[in-house]
Structures are given as structure tokens and as C-alpha cells.
Amino acid sequence: MTNTLFFERLKGQLKAKLPFVAYRKPNESGINALLQKTHQLCYTRNFTESGFVFSPFNDIHKTVLIPLDDSEMISFSEFPTGTSKLESTLSLNKQSHVKRRYMALVTKAIQNIKKGKLKKVVLSRSESLELTDSNPLTIFKKLLRAYPKGFVYCWYHPEVGLWLGATPETLIRIKDRQLSVMALAGTQAYKGTVNVIWEQKEKEEQQYVTNFILDQLKASVERVAVSEAETSKSGNLLHLKSIITGTINSNGVNMTQLIEALHPTPAVCGVPKHEAKQFILENENYDREFYTGFLGELNFQTIGMIQSNTKNKENRAFTTQKADTQLFVNLRCMQLKGSRAILYVGGGITKWSNPEHEWDETVAKSMVIKGVL
Template identity: 45%
Template sequence: MSIFSNIQEAFNNELPFVTYKKPTTSLLKGWFQQNSNLITADSFNESGFIFAPFDNREKAILIPKNQSTYIEEEVTVGYAQTNTTNHAPDTASEKNHIQLVEKGISAIKNKQFKKVVLSRREKMELPDCNFIETFQKLLSNYPTAFVYVWFHPKVGLWLGATPETLVSIQDTNFTTMALAGTQVYNGTTNVIWQPKELEEQQFVTDYIVDRLSNISSNITSSGIETIKAGKLLHLRTLLKGQLKTNTASLIKSLHPTPAVCGMPLEAAKQFILDNENYHRSFYTGFLGELNLNDKESNLFVNLRCMEVSKNTVYIYVGGGITLDSNAAKEWQETVAKTTTMKKVL
């Protein structure tokens, strides 16, 4: 039985599962929980697959290694035919998001914070949505991303293709990244970035290094590079170091990152909770392998994701706001991001 048949069977039987492919590999991995218990990761010392929300005061869900069946399968996926129908967002969404961004820029001018990441959720009605086909299209179209489908009958069904690593840990060595800036891919990665985007990237890099300084040593930083994620480009800086404490302290130091929240962290987070007017849930949280195979963890930030509820799909997108942001352009950036996700529906 193929791994896709296992996905369908677990879904039909209302049993939790996750199936995923790491960046630039062809190995599809699946954890299929043998019961429908809702299990949380309270200490980050557990072992299994973790699915954590944006708000770190809320519980992270665990598909535990010791209660699950593991399956892996090499997949050969060619470029999938994608949907060309344009589902345009409504004008009310545009107005609301522009107002939200303008409010964020005003808060920055008033010295409340230097950066805030503001997001929105777009609703689509799709009476014939087949989540396995959508997952297969994500696998085909995002070979360099972490691609997943995750389900728990007591929580919901999520899919995504994220370009951002939260952290990879092997014993005491770790790698993380600073990711910021977005522009549409037009056939080349040799592009010019504006001062606003370069400044935002430096904000994120400096902040992460500062957060890591007390719990790690030998931190090294790569240069800034342009990476491609689907039809978009981003700026990325890789950071490596050696952990002085434990996995839990590293995760708590990194999540949420400035790339999904802002900085200073608490002020930006409170602005988001007070002003976005919707619940992010697992969008901009993190997910991945936790403490497998002798202290090995591979965690990713949950970007470019969607939640599927019967015949309704919710697409989550956002962008970093700084002093030089333009509200109308920020709206267009979210439209570009939703467009990339809509093509697989």
C-alpha cells in the first residue's frame, strides 16, 4: 500500500497523521498515530512530530513516536498541472489589510517597535477540494521547501510548503536562518533588493544572534543570499552554533522569530494579537521532527500554508512591516503569496 493510501485510510478513520518531505529530497516520511488521543508537547523534550501554534502560550500538538507507525517512501513527482483560475480577494480584505499596515507603520513611527509582521487569512469555497491531490501538487511545485500534510480529528487538516527552517539540531550543534524580504521570481535570482528589505533582513539576523548569545557559542553567520521558494524570492542568512543548554531552551529562544512576529518581540506580538482581528492558529508557528534519533530535531516555520475544513480553504499570508513600508505594496505582496498557494487548489 502506498503512503498516499495510508493517508487516505487514516483520514477516513479519523486518526492523526503527518506526511512530509524535507527540502531537496525525494523521501516522503509519514507518522500515523494508532489512536485519536490529543497529545501535547509540554516540555519540548518529547519525541515525535510537533505542530506548534504562533502564540507560544497555546499548546503544541505532538504525534508521538512511541504511539505511531512510521512509513517512508521514495516519491517521483514531476511538475504538476496547476490551477490557472484567478480567485481574486474581495475589496473589503484589501481595505482592511491596508488599514492594518498603516496602523502598524504609525506604531513604528511612535517608537512602539522597529518591525511588525502583519498577516491576513483568505477564505475560499472549494466544493471539490481533494487534499491529497493538493499535497501532491505542493510536492511537485516546491522541491526546495518543507512540504507537509497534517491532520488531527480534534484539531483540523493543514497543508503547506515552507521555505524557512526554524532550527536543525544534531546533538549540540545547530543551524538556523534569518529570512526576510519578498519579491516575485521572474526567471533569475540575480535581482536588486531595496534598502527596506536589506534593513529588514539585518534586523532579523541581529536579533537572532542576540537571542542565541546566552545559550550557545561559536556562532557563525553566512553572507546574505537570495533564495527561490516557488514563484517568490527571499533573502536568507544561515547561522550556525553550538548549544550550551538543551533543545527546549533553543526552541523557546527562537520562536516566534522576527520574521513572523517583529521586534522587539513582545511589543510586536501584542500589537498583532490586538489588531489582526483573527486567530493565526498554527500559521507562523513551527512544525517538524522533535528529538528523533539521538537528539536530532528538524523544525520549520509554518509559512505558505492552508487550513482545509470540509469545502472551505483558508490561506494564510503576511509580510514584514518597517518604517519604510508602503501599505499598498504590502497588500500586493500578500496577493502574490496567496496566488502561489491558489495554483495548487
């Protein structure tokens, strides 16, 4: 399928108000889309279905499913990427009342941490922006060009809304019992090099995420390995990243249990998980909706080849089908509402946090999306 025809099909889905998702995986050139054939709003029951899932932060039981068996999959092989420089002339003090409110929230969180009630909590805020061009497919193309290393998507359901994003973080990848999970935390601005020094606050944040994942997986995953933390670039930002791999036990653990164990991670919630989530729900004073939820391919079937040597030395190949699941944390995202974009940004708060610096971090993260609008 050609580039032009691909986007014409997406345009047709929007015009007909039919659900769809279009996306490109990290470091890949091809783009896929699932075009749902009906208007039905579907949810996962137990994550055994096949399709594309879109889950909110607060309740995985309301995970929306675009089912494979009720959709047409289309794709084209390559979309040109660019190296556009993201810039903004917005003042940090443009919304001073928003800044004061966010800094007060951070201060409250630090006080709770120092009292021993929390170790880390991730606090976020939303921001509304008037668009000069609110065409979601135009914005999607800009995200594709600007973020070749991220999971870039455009998701739509007439009963839920329209979301776009370019997230740097994988939640979980499972293929034939082989599992990998990303531990991503810590943020600083990219200034032309990835050879940077990380402060104690960022190192501690990233270690919280790694330790949480290891603890949650220990009952269901064996042969666990953790890579060294390295600096990872996403747009105009740098993060600390480790990859955790292992083999899922054959003791009957299911996808729902794994997702419930991992989501939300300390990268988007905090430590301890329950206490941090309660603090967020009671103090952020807005609904995150699908921000810091997760999205991606659920139980897609991939074809593999197995070579077998028979006694007469003839080589024979056997095909096998394996379920492949790859889910991403919904960061660096926005929701379109008419001619406005609702942006969502946040940051991890620890005892080392400085409210002014935390505000600046959310501003830097907002530039990931603002840079293409």
C-alpha cells in the same frame, strides 16, 4: 513501500479519523509519514519527547505531538516533482473591503513605528476559498510536485483540524549540539532570475531577523557563524536568506529554552518581540492558530558511525545514536474546512513600508497556495 500503498495508508487514517502527518523535507525525494495508532490528543510537556510537533503562533505550551512510540512510521523513496508554472487571474481588487482593512492596519503599524514604539511588525490576514477538489491528499500531491525545495506537509488530527503547506523557512536544526537557524525575510516576485536588486526595506527586514537570532543565541551557543545574505527562490517568490550556525554550550540549556528564545522570530512577529506580538494580538482581529507557528521532527534518533584505529591498526566501526531535531516555520499554508480552504498570508512592516505594496505582497504570497488549488 510503493507510492500507491503509501497514499492508501493515509486515506485509511483519514477514513478512520486517526491523526497523521505526511511530509517531505527540503531538497529530498523521499516522503515520510507518522500514523498515530490512537485518537488521543497529545501535547509536549518540555520538548524532551520524540515525535512530530505542530505548534501554534501564540502558545508553545499547546504544541501538539504525534508521538513516535504511539505511531507507525512509513515512507517511500521518491515522489516525482515538476516545474509547474503557478498562475492566477484573480484581481487584486476582488475583495476590496479586505484590501482596505489590511491597508488600514498597515498604516496604523507604520504610525506606531514612526512614534518609536516598534521597529518592525509582521501583519497577516486570512482568506477563504471555495475548492473544486477538497481532497487533501490530492492537494498534498500537487504541493509535492510544485515545491521540491520547500518543507511540504499534510497534517491531520480529528480534534484540531487538517492543515497543508509548503514552507521555505527552517526555524531550527539541532543534531548532536550542532545548531543551524535560518534568517529569512524580504519578498519580491520571481521574474525568471534570482539576480535581483533588493531595496533598503527588504535588507533591513532581513537584518532585523539575523540580529534577533544572534542576540537570542549568544548565551547558549558558541562558535557562531553567519553566512552572507543570498537570494532564495520559493515557488513564485524570492527572499533574502542567511544561515546561522554554532555549537550549543554544555551548560544545560534545553530545547524549551531555545525554542522560547527564537519563536516567534522577527520574520513572523517583529521587533521588539513582546511589543510586536501584543500589537498583532490586539489589531489583526483574527486567530492565526497554527499559521506562523512551527512544525517538524523532534528528537528523532539517527544512527552514526565512528571509525576507531586500534593499536594493531585494525579498523573498527562503532554505532552511535544522536537526537536530531528539525523544525520549520509554518508559512505558505492553509487549513481545510469542508469544501473550503482558509489561506494565511502576511508581510513585514517597517518605516519604509507602503500600504499598497504590502497588500500586493500578501496577494503574491497567496498565489503559492492558490496556484495548486
